[in-house]
Amino acid sequence: MDLIDPVAARQALLANPGLPADSQGPVFCEPWEAQAFAMTLALHAKGLFAWGEWAAMLGETIKAAQAAGDPDTGDTYYRHWLATLERMVAEKALTTQSDLTAHRDAWERAAARTPHGQPIELRSTDFAA
Amino acid sequence: MTAHDHHSHSHDHDHDHDHGEASDLSETELRVRALQTILIEKGYADPAALDAIVETYETKIGPHIGARIVAKAWTDPDFRQSLLTDASKAAAPFGYKGDVGDNLVAVENTPDRHNVVVCTLCSCYPWDVLGLPPVWYKSFAYRSRVVREPRAVLGEFGLTLPDQTEIRVWDSTAEVRYMVLPARPAGTDGWTEDQLAALVTRDSMIGTGVANSPAGQGA
Numbered sequence: 001m002d003l004i005d006p007v008a009a010r011q012a013l014l015a016n017p018g019l020p021a022d023s024q025g026p027v028f029c030e031p032w033e034a035q036a037f038a039m040t041l042a043l044h045a046k047g048l049f050a051w052g053e054w055a056a057m058l059g060e061t062i063k064a065a066q067a068a069g070d071p072d073t074g075d076t077y078y079r080h081w082l083a084t085l086e087r088m089v090a091e092k093a094l095t096t097q098s099d100l101t102a103h104r105d106a107w108e109r110a111a112a113r114t115p116h117g118q119p120i121e122l123r124s125t126d127f128a129a
Numbered sequence: 130m131t132a133h134d135h136h137s138h139s140h141d142h143d144h145d146h147d148h149g150e151a152s153d154l155s156e157t158e159l160r161v162r163a164l165q166t167i168l169i170e171k172g173y174a175d176p177a178a179l180d181a182i183v184e185t186y187e188t189k190i191g192p193h194i195g196a197r198i199v200a201k202a203w204t205d206p207d208f209r210q211s212l213l214t215d216a217s218k219a220a221a222p223f224g225y226k227g228d229v230g231d232n233l234v235a236v237e238n239t240p241d242r243h244n245v246v247v248c249t250l251c252s253c254y255p256w257d258v259l260g261l262p263p264v265w266y267k268s269f270a271y272r273s274r275v276v277r278e279p280r281a282v283l284g285e286f287g288l289t290l291p292d293q294t295e296i297r298v299w300d301s302t303a304e305v306r307y308m309v310l311p312a313r314p315a316g317t318d319g320w321t322e323d324q325l326a327a328l329v330t331r332d333s334m335i336g337t338g339v340a341n342s343p344a345g346q347g348a
């Protein structure tokens with residue numbers, strides 16, 4: 001389906017001036033940050049939200065975090081990004097908070113039963129009753 | 130420290146990393162995986178498309194401190210020695226987080242020996258030092274073949290080594306993660322650390338390549 005579109009990445013960057021970037025585009029401290037960015041691009045490509053809407057929600061998330069004492073030194077940017085993504089998918093009724101939690105817990109169980117060095121894969125049995 | 134010589138390394142199962150230790154995912158990683166699973170299950174995202182986006186940025190992930198570490202080792206013999214003795218300790222000051230370079234071992238390329246690192250399945254791979262591994266590097270085909278026939282695999286990467294150069298394959302474990310200290314390119318006498326760092330590629334620190342030569346940089 002969607003190929004990686006440099007134009008889409010540039011739009012994301014323009015809409016999110018706080019996004020860590022160098023002259024060529026976004027940069028990431030950790031792999032999960034790139035994964036969170038990739039999911040956001042994919043949902044935007046699906047038309048789930050416009051960048052203006054995303055930026056507004058991200059701004060709210062950051063403001064709320066700062067009000068709660070987050071120093072926002074820059075390395076927290078993608079934590080806010082991820083929290084925004086979770087809120088966006090719930091608000092757009094793609095999923096619910098409890099579904100997110102159930103999947104999170106299932107991944108934790110999958111990791112716990114997977115010996116170090118082997119790929120961690122989710123099984124239906126990881127979803128506890 | 131033990132090395133697996135590729136002649137004697139038996140790989141009859143995929144990866145023998147079971148040291149009685151389970152895999153570990155951070156709270157953030159758990160949340161990211163949960164989201165990914167849901168989006169894929171519901172058809173909002175294609176796993177291949179997500180991979181493709183991450184792949185686009187693969188060289189933009191991580192602090193990439195490896196090149197600076199290598200450049201310092203090339204110019205400072207004392208640092209080179211401490212890197213080869215205790216890479217975790219030597220690498221620590223380069224990170225902006227305390228956990229950079231944990232359990233890291235540096236293996237040095239010499240005219241007699243070329244080192245290649247395999248296994249990038251999880252925290253085995255020191256992405257905090259080297260940046261993200263290329264996607265091909267995680268493939269089972271690569272991991273199993275580089276152990277069996279390293280010379281052929283390196284040849285496919287365009288790296289042809291003299292027959293007398295021994296190739297050593299280092300298989301990361303939960304306890305030990307490896308980086309290769311590549312050989313300093315000829316024609317770089319008097320170069321500064323910054324200039325040298327620009328020659329150090331990720332692949333040269335995995336062992337599937339060598340450091341760029343000054344000519345290749347147009348310098």
